[in-house]
Amino acid sequence: MSLRENALAVRENAYAPYSNFKVGAALIAENGVVYCGCNVENVAYPEGTCAEAGAIAAMIAAGQTRLTEVYVVADAPTPVSPCGGCRQKLIEFGAGDVAVTMATTEGAEVRMTLAELMPGAFTEAHLENT
DSSP states (O other): OHHHHHHHHHHTOOOOOTTTTOOEEEEEEHHHHHHEEEOBBSSSSSSBBOOOHHHHHHHHHTTTTEEEEEEEEEEESSSOOOOOHHHHHHHHHHHOOEEEEEETOOOOOOOEEHHHHHHTOGGGGGTTTT
16 A cells, blocks of 8 residues: 555544544655554544654554654645644654655645755754753
8 A cells, every 4th residue: 555545544543523634644664664643632632643643653662763754644625734743753753855745635745855844953963962
C-alpha cells in the first residue's frame, strides 16, 4: 500500500465525535517500515491528539527514531498542514529535507519539506553550548 492509501485507511479509524474532522497520517521510518496514526478526541480535550503524533508514537513504540517521509490526509477543501506541535515533533525525528505531503480525500496534494514547514525550528543544535 502507498503512503496515501495507508493514511486514508487509518483516517477511517479516527475518533472525532466532537469535530467530525478525521485526519490520517502515515510515515516511513528510516528502516522502511510504514507507521500510521489518526486523530483522537475526548470530552476533556475536544481538539484531541493529532494523527501525526499518533504515527510518531507508533514508530517510537516499535523502536525507531528517524522518519524519512510523511503523508497527511483530511476531508477538507484544501490540504491541511500539521499543527505547530506536530511540526515540532516531526522535526525532532526527521531531517529538514524530509518530504511532507498534505492532501485532501479528493486527491489535491501539496508537498513541502520539514524545513519549509518549520523554518527556524528549535533542534538539538541549539543545545550544543549546554
